[in-house]
Amino acid sequence: MPGYPALPEGIAYGGDYNPEQWPQEVWHEDVRLMREAGVNLVSLGIFNWGLIEPAEGVYDFDRLDRIIGLLHSAGIMVNLATPTASPPVWFRNRHPGSRLVDASGRVVAGGSRHGFCPSSPAYAAASTRIAGKLAARYGDHPAVAMWHVHNEYGWANAECHCRASAEAFRAWLRERYGDVDTLNAAWGTTFWGLTYGSFEEVEPPGVAPPGQLTALRLDYARFSVEEHLACFRREREAIRRHSDRPVTTNFMIPNCKPMDYWRWAGEVDVVSNDHYLDAARADNHIELAMAADLTRAVAAGEPWMLMEHSTGAVNWQPRNLAKRPGEMRRNSLAHVARGSDAVMFFQWRASRHGAEKFHSAMVPHAGTDSGVWRDVVGLGADLAALSGVRGSRVEAEVALVWDWESYWALELEWRPSVDLRFRERIEAYYEALWREHVTVDFVHPDADLSRYRLVVAPSSYLLTGEAAKNLHRYVESGGHLLVSYFSGIVDACDNVHPGPYPGALRDVLGLWVEEFHPLPENGTVALDGPGASGRIWSERVRLAGARAVRSFATGPDAGHPAVTRHELGAGTAWYVATALDPAPDAAGRNGDDLRALLAPVLDRAGVSRPAGLPDTLELVRRGAFLFLLNHGDAPVAVEGIEGAALLGAGPAAGTVTVPAGGVAVVERA
């Protein structure tokens, strides 16, 4: 079921809708306000399991029937949820074996959501049954545009450590490895003599003395993703027996580390994502852009849906800052610019009860005499003006390598330095490119890279031999590759590739590393030439085909290469042996060394980008549409633009002026 058929036309606009928390008179006001705001889709029933199945096998769809009917009569489509992220209280009590057990063996308490084991047979049965019931009842209802299975798989129960999970894990290992000798070889269990005599001997990881087998941990992470996927597949198939509407589940890219969304990618009919700003972070609009680009990658470049974000503050951060004027609009349109065909919120109406009552909403506690409501109405009009954007695609010349398995592996126990964090380097390179106005795709290291002028691998610690060959072929065929330190170190089971570091990348980079020299906390090293300063890492690079572009000027590797370039076949492979920064930090320390480093790399690779624009202007092309988002405090005039503005004024004489904090969207003539 290709593409995005959820709605007849235009950008989807709406939010999570929980009418069960309100008396019926509020429902009528809700529908009136939805129409006022231009809402055309709501996500319904995400947390109503306890209400529609009040006791095991007893169903009550009366309220849901009425709500769907009301929405239908108002022309509002429904993204109908299965409520399986929050099993009813009776489920937990009747099936105590289904309760989530944490890594130290504690059974978690009730009174919240997500407290179930993803490998529980009782959960499998109950969740499939309720999904089937809903599909049978509403599967061909004209108001039902699509299905929203579950909610945020793995949010709080990514891994369970109960007996059922252990049994399922052993079965999964048997399937993966066939025989225990293969497992022993793959995991390197000669280390500490931890050889398994049979699959029956394998226990899940958990709180153990330091040094637990890292391969065991990695495979438990892989297994756990598969268990959640199996939960999803069961519900999806139960739905498909009764309904031909597309099925999705809302991802949390990139803020749910345990979920390997590359594995989820092919399973949904349309990719949807939840994204929330980290309020304490000054550059959270850049993190948002990265999230959107990564979501588009998971969607294989197809349009996707922003399923949740917020009109203002969330409720689960230490200090839940509200959004500043214009920020919600810029956030929403940035997602659209980067491929979303939907702008959905958690939540339609602010709740009075429970844990999320201080989370913002489209209808706040304050009601409609409020800036939030006026912005919601305004955004509805913006999206209507952008309906033609739907279905168009973003194209990029640069790709960043992202692999959840490398994310997990790099952050296991006992790496060379705690400052080695997967996202640290990814975000540094992403930010440098963002500030250069270069739109990027994210790619799995096994992906076809031939369409890209430049591929950047900032955090490819775990890299299989196959993936390394893929990068090698890419460069030999004329590609440009940029690799950051501590990449290509281990294989799929966290074994060091044989020989000197970086085992998987020595050939393509034309060098090897004699010794790592992690820096002390807050330590820096200077590079030769003007000003550049590295953090976190230094190492002794030995050239074997590559040539030094920059060298360390201070520190343990002073006089030795810091940045290298290797001509290989028709292409070029660059290597950077320390952490350069894309922008000064909050204290004004370090500079934009990474941007300075990237400029010649981009030039050599022939990556186009506009010149002369401030690095607070976000500029993204989606199909025929150019999005200009001004995150700065002053208006910005952009020249050489032809076409018609869908949002904003102009262009006049080829120039579009984007007001401070504003957005312009121009359709190519």
Place this chain on the structure above:
Amino acid sequence: MPGYPALPEGIAYGGDYNPEQWPQEVWHEDVRLMREAGVNLVSLGIFNWGLIEPAEGVYDFDRLDRIIGLLHSAGIMVNLATPTASPPVWFRNRHPGSRLVDASGRVVAGGSRHGFCPSSPAYAAASTRIAGKLAARYGDHPAVAMWHVHNEYGWANAECHCRASAEAFRAWLRERYGDVDTLNAAWGTTFWGLTYGSFEEVEPPGVAPPGQLTALRLDYARFSVEEHLACFRREREAIRRHSDRPVTTNFMIPNCKPMDYWRWAGEVDVVSNDHYLDAARADNHIELAMAADLTRAVAAGEPWMLMEHSTGAVNWQPRNLAKRPGEMRRNSLAHVARGSDAVMFFQWRASRHGAEKFHSAMVPHAGTDSGVWRDVVGLGADLAALSGVRGSRVEAEVALVWDWESYWALELEWRPSVDLRFRERIEAYYEALWREHVTVDFVHPDADLSRYRLVVAPSSYLLTGEAAKNLHRYVESGGHLLVSYFSGIVDACDNVHPGPYPGALRDVLGLWVEEFHPLPENGTVALDGPGASGRIWSERVRLAGARAVRSFATGPDAGHPAVTRHELGAGTAWYVATALDPAPDAAGRNGDDLRALLAPVLDRAGVSRPAGLPDTLELVRRGAFLFLLNHGDAPVAVEGIEGAALLGAGPAAGTVTVPAGGVAVVERA
């Protein structure tokens, strides 16, 4: 049994006495020294259960008989304890089901005190039995002045999570709500579909995925208080069957957050309290004053007893600083000034064994050739001079609203900002008033407020509709009310009051709040006019009857109201929408904005206070007695004082000079 009949006359003076830790020859020295110091009351037997009931049902009162006899013959009265805070080792072993279970399901280990479940039937039986045995034996002994039941209820076992507790909780809920639909409605369980089908389905809260039902947590806190109260009542009734002496138990106001002492207030014959300084806190004499005022409130204005404080360092803080010269005396007399008719210490003689051996005592390890002992003797003489103070009452014109339920609710998961702490605002307002030399009462929000000129509600996040009506009536009838931000937000089960914030207080304040704007960590906003700076909070206030007194000059609400005043009926209601400070912080940041704000409020309300005195002078009137405590480094001359000094010199020509660090007490002529 009204009032305070523990002793025939004068201020009670003494401490916890643990002779069982010492050989008999030390007892005689103890009694000699008690007489030297003027000790007239000792708390006896608090931790001797394992000694007087060495095996289940086997009793040995010989040592206790001899001790009581010895004290009696020396004219020292006994505050006889039931030893139930530290069950014997055999109890724990014979009744393993009685062991405390923590929130993650761990059974706590032995070898300490308080390791029992307050809902344990075995504990109920054993504790009642030993209390009855003691009462039967000593209930009419002439040395026994009163009963000291248990020790610091809830100190380490405020909540238990065992099966017996769960069962008791369900019974308590049945009693409170009658039927499960009422519970569901009260708790808002439509949220996340967490509807209960029956009371049997309710589990206690515990370690769960984030977002556990806050109403469940609140009610478990309420339930837990009731369980401890039931323990107390059982012992009290066992005693009353044999003894007519007053019964107390030592509270820990305000430093035992889980104990709602409003609920305990009516249960004891005389309120007693333990208070310890936080050594790291420069203003701990102000915290002491607050504790004493709150204790007096729990005692309904009646005299109360300071049951424990310290002569010097405690042993359980990170760095246990000793008291400075004069500090112990000022501490003791401040408690008397604010209503205590007793000055008791933990402990009489410093222990050689176990966990508290580095806690100070009246007789330190160093013995009597020590400053501590000389101060103890001096204090005995001071208290003898103040015997006439006994029974007199403190009267206040200003009340501060304090509600433990609001304390709990405000600090549950997922509030708008972690900087919202119940005591933060209470202490800010208390300190501002203290520095203005204004004595305050604390009140429950349901209390009769008619006697006060001004009522201040700094942290009334949880406020029932009834309580809001009470405040409304108070203002309409001519009262002055001052409310701080984030008050009146939720009802008794943490549901947001309907409509715009602050739902319970919109009418009385004449305003509503459009959106909260918590500030980033360490963020500030300026107010218009000279110098004022707010922390933690800003919000968009919309006037609806009130008028703006001050406005924000910077931040997300620049140009909008920050302080408002509403004329309502015969009274006035003020509102403050940010955190102003009563004094500069340790780094000299922020000023005394809160004092500047309060001055016109106090003036308008007609609250009297002396002028021209330094804000390090504590000045309290108790009945006919004026207490002047100089916490500063220079002598202070106070004019306009008539009467006779009981402590200190003067007055001469109407002026009393209080030496640096000294105390004067003047009885009105």
Place this chain on the structure above:
Amino acid sequence: MPGYPALPEGIAYGGDYNPEQWPQEVWHEDVRLMREAGVNLVSLGIFNWGLIEPAEGVYDFDRLDRIIGLLHSAGIMVNLATPTASPPVWFRNRHPGSRLVDASGRVVAGGSRHGFCPSSPAYAAASTRIAGKLAARYGDHPAVAMWHVHNEYGWANAECHCRASAEAFRAWLRERYGDVDTLNAAWGTTFWGLTYGSFEEVEPPGVAPPGQLTALRLDYARFSVEEHLACFRREREAIRRHSDRPVTTNFMIPNCKPMDYWRWAGEVDVVSNDHYLDAARADNHIELAMAADLTRAVAAGEPWMLMEHSTGAVNWQPRNLAKRPGEMRRNSLAHVARGSDAVMFFQWRASRHGAEKFHSAMVPHAGTDSGVWRDVVGLGADLAALSGVRGSRVEAEVALVWDWESYWALELEWRPSVDLRFRERIEAYYEALWREHVTVDFVHPDADLSRYRLVVAPSSYLLTGEAAKNLHRYVESGGHLLVSYFSGIVDACDNVHPGPYPGALRDVLGLWVEEFHPLPENGTVALDGPGASGRIWSERVRLAGARAVRSFATGPDAGHPAVTRHELGAGTAWYVATALDPAPDAAGRNGDDLRALLAPVLDRAGVSRPAGLPDTLELVRRGAFLFLLNHGDAPVAVEGIEGAALLGAGPAAGTVTVPAGGVAVVERA
């Protein structure tokens, strides 16, 4: 079996060797490289249990036979390990009762080493059996030089809290105390009425309400050491039935707090030790020297073996810094200087698998074209040049008192200040003496002290009456004693010695302490005279025979003694009542007050030390050999040296010049 008979001659050189992780072709390369580097001893089989006993009672020694044969044919001796630190996976599964249980009752997960209970009968049987099997097979193999039992006892399983441990603890208590009344008296259980009715009632300590009996905790620590010792003894005796080669186990002095190595000292035929630098610590060469001196003390002054250290970075610290040029060599030779007859590394060849793959090795991942390998070869040559050093002894004039029981007791709950840390003061005094070029021995407080000119007791919080008498006799007989604050406070069960502090040392010091005055966080007090500044502690010293040498100039004890001296019999006892520092801290705060204080003490005691040398030069005399290690950045010329240089140049005209970062070793003519 006296002395150190592991090798026929010379200094042992080599490392942990794990050929089971590599294919056989690598073994041949290993042996070739070992010969190139001068390796003469390898530790073999430390973690191969799962490979040599792949199922319970099934043995496979084929690989081990071949390896030992290969090493033997190359003339490399074997330090043959019992593999009992890492039981096989099958053991854990077949004997679930053997699993380690932590203090909160959690059974730890598998997949790591050390996950067993030291009191487990199943472990006792299995570990003894495999040790016996190995000894029977290889006990008289000519390549086997010695036995390496287990690995780092107590590293992660120092204490277990399972039922078997509880039972063993009760048996141990019965043995120690005979009857429960004796236990009650020793533990001071009258405190909180925690009297035991029988040994059966005793539970191990664990997570409990604050204030758990400290004597219970102390005795559980003692018991736990004995349980590990019993594990060792069982294996040792199983070996001795078949082999006459010396038996050792590798200690972790001083970085394994739970292991009381004084108790282990007499149990091994030769003391061996593992030592790793704390990379974040600028002065880690001083910590290394302390570790070596303490190891020598545990070896009763006999030569010992450095069994593990690293060629470069480790893998388990937050930031695993590599060693700087020359550092590995200086580290190695410093151990030899201070008594080691071996320089062994973890590990021979860097592993590709599991938790330690980023730990440095003699053969790094980079192979032999590396600085590390060149340094390894160079060190082999150095050690060959030093073969005559073997067997010689270090003599010291100064002793520092070290007692693991005091270490434990001082850091239990509820001491006067969290800044009171056992090693803090030990290290301060050690560093001051090191910088004065004074070599020290460590001694147990019960040891014969008569050979020392000066004994320093910086952290003798726990000091028995017997030990105090020992110190008293030492001083009376002419010794010089220097004691730091908070020493001599409690007896063996953490009961305060009767009377004023410091109960055990009042007489010898000629003073008593009226009150402790711990300082606030980061607080300081000045001493009279030039510049000195104390941290952490002040107290009111009362003289009773001693005289004040320095006084406090500020703080709570201004004007009272800070440093005292007591002439007693033929000797002198000094006392220091605050924390003086041996060198400025990283921020340049505080100075070298402790060195200034020590100078007159050393002079008076007649302790010789060289003059005019920088305090970065380490100078140690071992038998006829003078070791000079230059930790500074400039060459140092040392005059007055006669003899022949074994390492380095000279002496020329009595002067040896040690290059920056270099080492010289001179044999006395």
